[in-house]
Amino acid sequence: MPLSHYLAALFSGIGIGFTVAAPIGPMGMLCIQRTLASGMATGLATGFGAATVHLTYSILAVLGLGSLAQPWVEANAVGFGIVSALTLLWFAIRTHRNSIVLQETGQADAVRLTHAYLSAVALGLTNPLTVILFLAALHAFSTQSAAAPLVAGVFVGSAAWWMVLSTMVASARSRLTPRMLSLSSRFASLVLLGLGTMMLVRIAQHALG
Numbered sequence: 001m002p003l004s005h006y007l008a009a010l011f012s013g014i015g016i017g018f019t020v021a022a023p024i025g026p027m028g029m030l031c032i033q034r035t036l037a038s039g040m041a042t043g044l045a046t047g048f049g050a051a052t053v054h055l056t057y058s059i060l061a062v063l064g065l066g067s068l069a070q071p072w073v074e075a076n077a078v079g080f081g082i083v084s085a086l087t088l089l090w091f092a093i094r095t096h097r098n099s100i101v102l103q104e105t106g107q108a109d110a111v112r113l114t115h116a117y118l119s120a121v122a123l124g125l126t127n128p129l130t131v132i133l134f135l136a137a138l139h140a141f142s143t144q145s146a147a148a149p150l151v152a153g154v155f156v157g158s159a160a161w162w163m164v165l166s167t168m169v170a171s172a173r174s175r176l177t178p179r180m181l182s183l184s185s186r187f188a189s190l191v192l193l194g195l196g197t198m199m200l201v202r203i204a205q206h207a208l209g
Contacts, residue, residue: 009146013153014160017054021047021161026088026127026195027120031162032169033188034116036181040170045113047162049120051155053130058154062147081203084126088196091123092189 021027027050035043124130173181 006146006149010149010153010156013058013150013155014157015153016058017051017154017157017159018161019157020054020130020154021050021158026084026192027124027130028165029188029191029195030088030091030120030123031165033185033192035166035169036173036185036188038112038116039173040166041109042112042116043166043169044162045116046120047166048159049117050124050130051158051162052117052121053124053127054158055151055155056125057130058151062151078203078207081199084123085196085199085203087123087126088192088199091119092193092196 024032027046031043031046031050034046173184176184
């Protein structure tokens with residue numbers, strides 16, 4: 001296969017990954033809040049957790065499992081939504097109670113970063129928005145013959161967005177006073193709380209309607 005095909009698949013994957021990651025939804029707000037509260041490393045760990053989910057979904061898509069799973073996903077959309085909403089509410093309440101970390105140290109960093117990564121993976125796997133966006137991108141996956149560079153591109157594109165977002169928020173964080181930093185983080189937590197509540201309200205409206 002010509003090199004141009006591999007490059008085309010790679011750049012197509014980067015575009016898909018960036019497009020799926022860029023909308024500021026629950027995962028974006030979680031990344032912002034964690035960057036404000038604990039610094040850029042924690043924000044990046046959260047973002048790379050999301051990128052791992054995007055990588056996983058793209059692998060399933062190129063294997064042809066996306067189309068097979070679509071009816072099941074649509075049938076269980078309410079369950080996904082409830083789990084995602086409750087997870088968001090838990091994150092919002094937990095982070096609202098936590099103090100701002102201005103300096104991080106060795107072992108605490110490793111624990112915090114691991115938790116940030118794994119919890120982001122858990123949220124991403126149940127986030128209906130991520131599932132819907134990847135189902136919408138199934139056609140792009142099915143038209144590419146070079147699967148490996150396409151999948152790699154999705155991860156690169158997604159990771160690039162989280163690096164940009166974390167860097168921007170961390171840059172703003174360095175200019176904030178401790179009080180302003182605390183207020184900003186609390187505001188981001190309230191946005192997460194609002195997003196989770198809105199998801200539950202929409203699910204309830206759909207069930208009653």
